[in-house]
Amino acid sequence: MGELGINSSEELDLLVKYLGPQSYEHEVSIRASNAGDHSKGIERIWRRLDERYGRPEAIEAAFKKKLESFPKLAHKDKEKLADAPQKYIKLYALLDDQSNRTLARSELFDIMQIPESDSLQYTLSTCAGRSSVSGRKASGLIIESLDGKFRTELPTVIECNQIPTDRQEIPTPDVIRHYKHLRDVKLPPHDDDADILLLIGRDLPEVHHILDQRTGPRATPFAQKLRLGCVVIGNVCLGKTHPPRVLANVNKTILENGRPTIFDTCEHRLAVGVKRVKNDIGHDVFVRSVDDEKIGYSIENKMFLDIMDHEFSKTSDGNWIGPLPFRSPRPRLPNNRNDALKRAHTLQKSLLKDRDKRNHFTTFMKRLMDNRHAEIAPPLIRDEECWYLPLFGVYHPQKRDQVRVVFDSSAKHQGISLNNVLITGPDLLNSLIGVLLRFRKEPVAVIADIQQMFYEFRVSKKHRNYLRFFWHKDNDPSNELIEYRMCVHVFGxxxxxxxxxxxxxxxxxxxxxxxxxxxxxxxxxxxxxxxxLGSFST
Incomplete structure (x- = not known):
């Protein structure tokens, strides 16, 4: 107050103006009782304020109250965090203590804007064998549990798109409520907007620590509480059955007694048949049929062949045209246009950064358009079912100057992809060993190769809207993206x-x-x- 250069009366006026309601009443009372001595009144007021608010206990209580009322920010508060410089994403993570490194899909690297220059070559070992893979790496990423109670820095994360993405493996409250021993396990509801993008290996051991566990009777699932959340392990029974996660086609061999088997038959087995001939008993006792080793097709494979037999035809201009073999019944495909457009923008950024890759893509797409294998997509009818295919490029190790553009029919939206509703069809390939042996049989060899074999067969017009994709107008990556659709069966x-x-x-x-x-x-x-591959005598 001394720095303001005011007298005692003016100081009292300021205190009356700025004190709180309770202190104001006491200040007025003290001022009235010391009307003739303002200096003494000011001294009494400051002494009372110090006793009331200056004690250590009072300061500590006020500080704690202030902290409790301070607004809290969590990862869900996107609006409050909009101005923060960090990037964040809500995702599902897999914990795999058999993996020695932490891996993430390309989508996570794209969202975090990790440049492709930060890449490395590494060897990926899986059940299928070992392969050399190239991918980006990222450091300094932070992972946080959904409740915000645990937060830690990830080790160096390596780009890998072979992470499992089966959303049916995600535990939900609807699953565990059927098990009495799991009813106290707290699981968040399923989030359709969060993708499976991260696999955390044993290079971050603290997230694998089991804090609590719930077990039940034999052959029932159990739950574990980890620092990042809860996991449920085991098969879930519905009516004492285990519904398959994936419908698979099984080729069966029909034995001579009419019974099917999934096992391979022995090529040296003895097939005995009896044919009774009048007046010639014993004639042709050991008879073999041409159907002895014939493979029986599954129900879906028979459905595939039936569709092809009825709808595969030759057009007036000499082209063969066939349908997409859809399963029946099947779910209706959701509209994945926004997801495909987002992937197209990501590819565009990659092409604009890499001139060689851009040239390879435009060359491939030019040949696609010139051969009328693709066309500009017409407008859709309202509520018409369709599907958009994201694109990505694949290079052959020995042909680095050529790219094969793959249409990603396995890309999922809302838990479903185009391949999920299509029948894969039977294995109609000849035996490779048989082809090679016949090729070496005669002295004159003949070889043939069909270039872009899939593109030689056109798709029925009624199914072309399931093969829509985004590409640049006039085949120029600097131009806007417009909608095309494939007219032929695609690789993917x-x-x-x-x-x-x-x-x-x-x-x-x-x-x-x-x-x-x-x-x-x-x-x-x-x-x-x-x-x-063939061989002939002349």
Missing amino acids: NAPSPAVATYGLRRCVENQENDCGAVVRDFVRRNFYVDDG
Whole structure:
């Protein structure tokens, strides 16, 4: 107050103006009782304020109250954190103590804007073997539990797109409520907007520590509480059955007694048949049928062949056209346009940074357009079912100057992908060993190769809107993205190999007059995918 240069009366006026309600009443009372001595009144007021608010206990209590009322910020408060410089994403993470490194899918690296220059070459070992892989790496990423109680820095994260992404493995409250011993386990509801993008290995051991556990009777699932949340381990029973996660086609062999088996039959087994001939008992006792080793198709494979037999046809201009073999019944596909557009923008950024990759992509797409394998997509009818395919490039290790553009039919949206609703079809390939042995049989060799075999078979017009994709106008990555659709069966669709093999054989079916029996047999017996190998005596 001395710095303001005011007298005692003016100081009293200021205190009256700025004190709180309770202190104000006491100040007025003290001022009235010391009306003739303002200096003494000021001294009494300051002494009372010090006793009331200056004690250590009072200061500590006021400080704690202030902290309790301080606004809390969690990872869910996106609006409050909008101005923060850090980037964040809500995701599902897998914990795998059998992995020695922490891995993440490309989407996480793209969201965090990790440049492709921060990459390394590493060896990936899986059940399928060892392979050399290139991917980005990132350091300094922070992971936090959903409740915000645990937060730690991740070790160096390596880009890998072979992380499992089966959303049906995510535990939900609806699952555990059927088990009495799990009812006190707190699980958050399933979040459709959060993707499985991260796999944490044993290089971050503290997140694998088990803080609590709930076990039950034999053959029931159990739960573990970890620092990042709770996990449920075990099979979930519905009506004492375990519904399969994935529907699989099983090729069965029909034995001579009519019973099917999934096991391979022995090539040296003895098949005995009895044919009774009048007046010639014993004639042709050991008879073998041409169907002895014939593989029986599954129900879905029979459905695939039935669709192809009825809808695969030759057009007036000489092109073969076939449908997409949809499962029946099947769920309706959701509209994944926004997801595909986001992937297209990510690819565009990558192409603009890498000139060689950009040239390879535009060359491939130019050939696609020139051959009328793709067309500008027409407008959709309201509520018309469709699907958009994201694109990515694949390089052959020995052909680094060429790229094969793959249509990602396995990309999921709301837990479903195009491949989930298509029938893969039977394995119609010839035995590779048989093809090679017949190739070495005669002195004159003949080889053939079908370039872009899948693209030789067009897709029915009614199914082309399931093959929509985004690409740049006039094939220029600097131009805007517009919608196209494929007119042919694409590399990336699960049924494409079976469709192409079926179509190739259909081309020579009943065509002996045009191409001859030799060509027909060559296609039927000596082709393996798109490569033909044959040998002849002359």
